[in-house]
Amino acid sequence: MRKNAWKENLSAYAFLSPWIIGFLLFTGGPIIVSFLLSFTKWNLLGDPRFIGWENYKYMFSGDSDFFNSLKVTILFTVINVSVSVIASLFLAVLLNFKVKYISIFQFFYFVPAVMPSVVMACVFKLMFNKELGVVNYLLSLIGVDHPPNWLSDSFWVWPTLAIASIFTYATGQMMLIFHSSLKEVPKELYEACDLDGANFMQRFFYVTLPSISPIILFNTVVATINSFNSSFTLIYPLTNGGPDNATEVLSLSIYKNAFKLFDMGYASALAVVLFIIVALVSALQFRLSRNWVHYD
Amino acid sequence: MAQLQSKSKEEVEYKTIRGNARFSYRVIKKNGKTFIQYTILIIVAIFMSFPIVWILSNSLKTLNGISQYPPQLIPSDPQFGNYIEILKNSNTLIYLRNTLILIVGNTVGTLISSSIVAYPLARMNFKGVNLIFSIILATMMVPTVTTIIPQFILFRHLGWLDSFLPMIVPSFFAYPYNVFLFRQFFKTIPKTLDEAAMIDGCSRWQIFTKVLVPIAKPVFITVGVLSAIYWWNELFTPLIFIDSENLKPLTIGALTSFKVHGATNLNAWNLQMAMAMIMAIPPMLLYLFASKFLIAGIKTSGLKD
Numbered sequence: 001m002r003k004n005a006w007k008e009n010l011s012a013y014a015f016l017s018p019w020i021i022g023f024l025l026f027t028g029g030p031i032i033v034s035f036l037l038s039f040t041k042w043n044l045l046g047d048p049r050f051i052g053w054e055n056y057k058y059m060f061s062g063d064s065d066f067f068n069s070l071k072v073t074i075l076f077t078v079i080n081v082s083v084s085v086i087a088s089l090f091l092a093v094l095l096n097f098k099v100k101y102i103s104i105f106q107f108f109y110f111v112p113a114v115m116p117s118v119v120m121a122c123v124f125k126l127m128f129n130k131e132l133g134v135v136n137y138l139l140s141l142i143g144v145d146h147p148p149n150w151l152s153d154s155f156w157v158w159p160t161l162a163i164a165s166i167f168t169y170a171t172g173q174m175m176l177i178f179h180s181s182l183k184e185v186p187k188e189l190y191e192a193c194d195l196d197g198a199n200f201m202q203r204f205f206y207v208t209l210p211s212i213s214p215i216i217l218f219n220t221v222v223a224t225i226n227s228f229n230s231s232f233t234l235i236y237p238l239t240n241g242g243p244d245n246a247t248e249v250l251s252l253s254i255y256k257n258a259f260k261l262f263d264m265g266y267a268s269a270l271a272v273v274l275f276i277i278v279a280l281v282s283a284l285q286f287r288l289s290r291n292w293v294h295y296d
Numbered sequence: 297m298a299q300l301q302s303k304s305k306e307e308v309e310y311k312t313i314r315g316n317a318r319f320s321y322r323v324i325k326k327n328g329k330t331f332i333q334y335t336i337l338i339i340v341a342i343f344m345s346f347p348i349v350w351i352l353s354n355s356l357k358t359l360n361g362i363s364q365y366p367p368q369l370i371p372s373d374p375q376f377g378n379y380i381e382i383l384k385n386s387n388t389l390i391y392l393r394n395t396l397i398l399i400v401g402n403t404v405g406t407l408i409s410s411s412i413v414a415y416p417l418a419r420m421n422f423k424g425v426n427l428i429f430s431i432i433l434a435t436m437m438v439p440t441v442t443t444i445i446p447q448f449i450l451f452r453h454l455g456w457l458d459s460f461l462p463m464i465v466p467s468f469f470a471y472p473y474n475v476f477l478f479r480q481f482f483k484t485i486p487k488t489l490d491e492a493a494m495i496d497g498c499s500r501w502q503i504f505t506k507v508l509v510p511i512a513k514p515v516f517i518t519v520g521v522l523s524a525i526y527w528w529n530e531l532f533t534p535l536i537f538i539d540s541e542n543l544k545p546l547t548i549g550a551l552t553s554f555k556v557h558g559a560t561n562l563n564a565w566n567l568q569m570a571m572a573m574i575m576a577i578p579p580m581l582l583y584l585f586a587s588k589f590l591i592a593g594i595k596t597s598g599l600k601d
Contacts, residue, residue, distance in 0.1 A: 011500045012422035019413040019432070022469025027435050030446035037445065044452075094340055097333045107583065108341040111348070114579040114590075116529040118547045119572040123347045126354065126362075126565055134350065134367050167347060173594050180595060229439045232532055237551055251441040258445050259536055268445050275442040282437040 031275060037268035044262050055269035066270070068245055069253045076161065076231055076249050081223045083162045084171040085216065091171075092178030093204070113172020117230075120167050121237035125151065128160050151239055154246035161247065164234060170226050174219045178212065185211040221285040228278050250274045348576055355379070355569035362565045378570040388571070390542050391549035395528060397460055398545055403523040405467030406474050407516055413470040414478030415504050419490060429479075432472045444536060451537065462537040474519050480596050481515035482508060518593035521586045525579055546575055 013020075038055055040048035059066045091109045095102060112120065127134050128150035136147035148156040165171070189207045198206065209216075232251040235241065241248035241256070248256075250270060258267035349369075354362055356374040382388050416422060417429055451462040485508065493503045509516075531547045538544055544552075554568040583590060 008420060009422045012416035012420045012425075015412055015416040015420075015500070015504075016428060018409040018468065019470040019472075019475065022409075022466060023431070023435065025450065026447060026466050026469065027438060027443055030443035030450075031438070033446035033449070034442065091340070091344075094337055097337065099330055099333050099337070105337050105341055107587075108345045111580055111583060112344055114525050114529075114583060115348070116531075116547055116550075116575050116579075118529075118531055118550050119351070119575050120347060122550065122568050122572045123351045123354075125563075126569070127347065127350060132363050132367075132565070137365070137367055167344075176591055176595050225437050229441075232441060233529075236535075237531065251439065254441050254444075255536075258448075264445055264449075271442045271445060274439065278437060278439055278442070282434065285437075286433075 034268045034271045034275070037265055038272050040265045040268075042264040044264060048265065051265070055266045058266065059269055059273070065245055065248065065253060066273075069248055069250050069270075072245070072247060073228075073231070073249045075158070076235070076247070077224060077227045079158060079162050080165045080168075080170075080227045080231070080234075081220060083165040084168060084223055085174060085220055087166045088171045088174035088219075089178050089216070091175045092182055093208070095175070095179050096182045109175060110172045112167035113169045113175075115167070117168070117233045118237050120164065121234075124160065124164055124238060152243050154243050157239060157243065157247055161235070161238070164238060168230065168234065170223050170230060174223065177219060178215065181212050181215045182208065218285075218288060221281065221288055224281055225278060225285065228274065228281075250277075351569050351572045351576060354565060355573045357566055359564065359566050375566065378566050379574070382567060382570045382574065385553075387541065387549060387553060388574075391544055391546045394460075394543055395545040395547075398463055398530070398534075399524050399527040401460065401464035402467040402527050403520050405464060406471050406523055407519060409468050409470040410474035410519065411478045411509070411512070411516070412504070414475045414482055415500075415508065417475070418479045418482035419487065419508075420500070432475055436472045436476065440532060444533075448536060457537060458539045458543065459537075460543070463533050474523070477519055477522075477593055477596055478512070478515055481512055481518075485511055514589060514592070517586065518589040521582060521590050522593045525582060525590075528575075528578060546571075550575060 037048060039050060039052060041051045041054070042048035058064050095106055095109065126132060128136075130136060130147070130149040130152070133150070135150070136144075139147045150156045150160045185208060189211065190203065193203045193207055228251065231249045232255065235247055235249060235252055236255075239247045241252045251274065254267050254270045254274065257263045257270060353369055353371060355378055356371045356376065357364075357368070358375055361368070361371060361373075361375070417425065417432075447462070448457075451457055454461075456462050456465075489507050489511075490503050493507050498506065529547065530545070531551075534545050534548055538548070550568065550571045554564040554571065
């Protein structure tokens with residue numbers, strides 16, 4: 001019997017071996033190497049030179065862009081996550097209407113989610129263009145005389161990013177999840193509402209929201225983690241961090257320091273900081289999901 | 297009925313009229329509600345599809361047509377030549393070929409490796425199963441950008457930079473995300489099948505290939521569709537690993553190639569929109585023909601349920 005268990009373990013790990021190798025080479029190993037590299041100065045030529053905490057000292061000194069990047073990352077995460085959670089919940093509520101042809105509407109609501117971010121970025125650049133843009137044309141119809149230069153203004157670029165956040169994969173994904181969780185709200189609760197003569201808004205705020213609040217919280221945390229990943233894909237083609245550094249999130253800053261300025265040490269230090277932030281948020285998610293989500 | 301008959305004729309008529317009136321009031325109220333619901337659904341559908349409609353509209357204009365004021369939704373003189381110009385540009389087909397190579401390589405790689413890795417996680421009792429599964433879930437959260445520098449150095453050592461290898465080879469070592477999708481599906485298949493095959497003398501490997509894989513077709517399609525869409529849209533890794541013009545995928549091509557002749561800072565919007573439209577069509581078709589699989593996969597990976 002003992003021999004059998006041993007054999008079972010061995011064959012299980014044989015099945016797992018591709019992932020183990022992949023983990024060591026492409027995820028686990030790189031995390032450790034990033035950490036080591038963050039104590040060096042290296043421009044890819046010659047050998048990395050050990051410089052101790054210099055990269056971190058520079059990062060936390062006033063000379064670096066780090067605090068700007070951190071601020072921008074937090075701002076982007078808050079805007080991106082809140083917009084896509086609210087938009088996806090709104091779309092899911094609409095898809096829950098008891099009318100015919102709802103799958104046609106689902107097509108229109110979901111399709112932006114599977115569009116390449118590059119495609120969306122191209123059309124947003126055109127739509128929000130100061131002179132050519134249809135957005136400013138529509139604004140001029142309602143009497144806005146001096147419409148903003150959306151993507152070139154360090155304030156108005158944020159509303160643009162907020163609108164762009166509606167047309168992302170995260171929104172589509174959460175819409176589908178909300179859509180199925182809305183179907184699971186007990187019907188008796190709505191019937192009770194109808195007896196009491198509650199209107200649509202009252203039903204939504206007193207029945208729907210409380211019933212799906214665990215899903216909302218869960219989606220919010222997942223969206224937060226995803227936004228660290230998707231920030232590059234959304235921002236790079238749309239603004240490339242501009243105007244100036246107004247939208248240069250950490251992921252973009254790592255990319256520029258590493259692959260434009262070839263400052264591998266400093267970029268690694270930034271990567272370590274981003275990794276720690278994501279780890280903290282993920283730890284929060286693990287705690288939350290243990291309460292509600294069953295993996296079996 | 298008997299009760300009704302006992303009442304006088306007028307009384308019955310009166311009640312019927314009142315009943316009809318109440319009935320039609322309910323119908324009107326219900327129709328009114330349906331009407332409002334459709335109105336909201338349609339307005340939001342217009343909003344959500346507007347960017348794509350705008351791409352289509354502008355892909356059929358001349359550069360001057362795009363700068364026309366007020367902007368036209370339906371171009372008066374549709375320029376299908378824009379599409380021909382894009383397709384005649386030899387780079388477009390090269391970009392398309394490169395994207396297809398990335399899609400095929402990654403999809404094949406991840407289907408094989410992720411399904412193999414998911415098997416013991418779903419159906420075997422071995423030491424450390426919980427630990428391994430937790431690590432896999434945890435690595436799903438790690439942003440690519442935090443591991444990209446050491447990967448770059450590794451592939452540079454191997455001499456793989458400026459080739460497809462850094463983007464295809466890792467897929468043969470299982471992506472955590474897809475492992476998770478496979479595991480969830482394998483869990484739903486009754487274990488008695490394995491046990492029966494075991495009694496017949498099948499090894500674990502034979503059980504996997506002969507029993508499980510044939511039943512698990514839907515999840516293979518799901519992962520395949522997700523992988524295809526992911527690599528159709530992927531921008532970050534090619535940006536880092538690819539330099540040569542003839543190895544760039546569509547995403548980078550769409551971002552960089554369409555400048556007006558002789559003016560490097562001026563966008564050839566009409567061509568860019570035509571290119572964007574071409575890139576928008578395949579994901580739409582994939583949704584139309586495989587929405588069941590696509591939605592199942594996206595929901596599972598989001599809910600972890």
